[in-house]
Amino acid sequence: MGDILFLAHRMPFPPDRGDKIRAYHLLRHLARNHRLHLVAFADDPDDLRHQDGLAAYAATRTIVWRDAPTVWTGARALLQRRPVSLVAFADPAARRAVDALLAAEPIETIFLFSSQMAQYLPPAPRQRVIMDFVDMDSAKFAAYAEGGRGPMAWVHRREASLLLAHERRVAGAADASLFVSEAEAALFRARTNASHVYAIENGIDTVFYDPASRFEPTGGAGPLLVFTGQMDYRPNVEAVTWFADKVFPRVRLAHSAARFAIVGRAPTQAVQALAERPGILVTGTVPDVRDWLAAAALVVAPLQLARGIQNKVLEGMAMARAVVASPAAAEGIDHAGTLCVAEGADAFGDAVLRLLDAPDTATALGAAARARVIARYSWDARLAPLDALLEAPARQRHQRGGVRGDRLVPGRYDADHERRR
Known part of the structure; x- marks a missing residue:
């Protein structure tokens, strides 16, 4: 089986918060039958001390430090007419790492964890592309806008609109788009008319989270x-x-x-x-x-x-x-x-x-x-449907089609009997 390039917006180890937990278990599941290459961002100095924890799952590991977004991040997003969420994860070092791996390794599948990482796709990927959106980010910002007022409501409406357009483009370029629940997948289908959209639910490690284990008392009285x-x-x-x-x-x-x-x-x-x-x-x-x-x-x-x-x-x-x-x-x-x-x-x-x-x-x-x-x-049961997606043939893409940044590069995609220009 060919190699997998796994791109994540946050280093998936240690698995101590929601997005990292899902990414970690995906990485572990994929590594059972595939050779993996990881490119991920880190935004917590403590995470950098745990890079060795990924050695069991990824043959090569490139971790790129990402500073917290600044006012300049927002200004660049406005000037470039791009979502702030994408500009915050645009990094030349990450792009060089992705391009080098695609040139040097027998990558068969590009697995994108979070839509921010779709900007690192090559213009016309010959590899299978699986996009794990996890959640529909544009819907989250739309909800922020509805509950907000003043300038921030405008900022959130802008982000929601630009992200929705980006999500449509990415889904159009992907062989499969994944979401964490069927409700989220159904919402995405309704708002984008995308096909090849699947729910891959989160699981839970019930051996680790076992109330019969011994734990340190937290102290205090009362419920x-x-x-x-x-x-x-x-x-x-x-x-x-x-x-x-x-x-x-x-x-x-x-x-x-x-x-x-x-x-x-x-x-x-x-x-x-x-x-x-x-x-x-x-x-x-x-x-x-x-x-x-x-x-x-x-x-x-x-x-x-x-x-x-x-x-x-x-x-x-x-x-x-x-x-x-x-x-x-x-x-x-x-x-x-x-x-x-x-x-x-x-x-x-x-x-x-x-x-x-x-x-x-x-x-x-x-x-x-x-x-x-x-x-x-159980994680094994929840992630089992991934195996069939990894066995499906990659769609044929013409030379100039693809996603670059958050813009669709001119070209044409053929998928089953669908055609997009």
């Missing part, structure tokens, strides 16, 4: 409610703020010793400020998130904006915790009633209090949730 996630990510920031404002005060009235732990790296100033309120803990980076999940009376996932399948929900379920989730956080998860889904502050508060008042019910719900993810969400 513990836990939220986990990257805490400079806007939907997570908005979720914990909403919970702290709208739900937790009511919980504290009924359970004065209740605590709400916000567990995750890089908390923003707004998140850190929540720790000044009674009963709220903001941990920052922790050695092992499972310590906090094991200590939780409940896991809460009150996201108001979410795309795809939420790893934080699967992790709580795998740890046999009762999970109270918003409809947005639960969307895409085939939980078969093992999640408590509640919409709005009153309903969410009712659900939390009901489970805190009935710990046996919470324990039973958590046990059912773990059984569900074991039966439904």
Whole structure:
């Protein structure tokens, strides 16, 4: 079998946040039957110290440092009439690495993880192209625009429009476009009319996330409610703020010793400020998130904006915790009633209090949730459909067709009986 070039917008190791977890398991799955070459960005100095962890999966590894976007990034995006999301990942070193690997190695498949990496495709790739969008980024920015006002609403509308055009072009050049849930795939089909769109769901490592393992106690008394996630990510920031404002005060009235732990790296100033309120803990980076999940009376996932399948929900379920989730956080998860889904502050508060008042019910719900993810969400089962996509013949592309930057290079694509000019 030919080699695979795997391009990722973030180094997929250690697998300690949502996008890195998915990319890591994809890389591991693909490496079972293929020789892999990895080109990825890193934006955390700590990640650079873990590069050796990828040696078991990738024959060659090129990690390119990426600084945080600046005002100049936005200015360049405006001048070039491109999405900020793409300009932020445009890097000459990454392009040189991709071009060198394509010239030197027998690459049969180019696997793109996140649409930002599509700008590194050659103009007319002879290789099979698989594009894992994961989520529909243009829809996320459209939602930001709807909920915003003033200049930022305009910025988000612009980003949504340009990204949607980019997503259409990339899907037109790809042999397969992947999404993390069927709901996200259906939304993409509806908004782009793209074909060859598939759902490849996230899984969960139920051996690693096993409540029977031994964990370090987190200390403190009183029922513990836990939220986990990257805490400079806007939907997570908005979720914990909403919970702290709208739900937790009511919980504290009924359970004065209740605590709400916000567990995750890089908390923003707004998140850190929540720790000044009674009963709220903001941990920052922790050695092992499972310590906090094991200590939780409940896991809460009150996201108001979410795309795809939420790893934080699967992790709580795998740890046999009762999970109270918003409809947005639960969307895409085939939980078969093992999640408590509640919409709005009153309903969410009712659900939390009901489970805190009935710990046996919470324990039973958590046990059912773990059984569900074991039966439904193993990584091997979720990623198995990839194998058929890798065996399908690559589409024929004319010499001058392709995606370069975020613009379609003039040319023609033939795929099955479809033709695009």
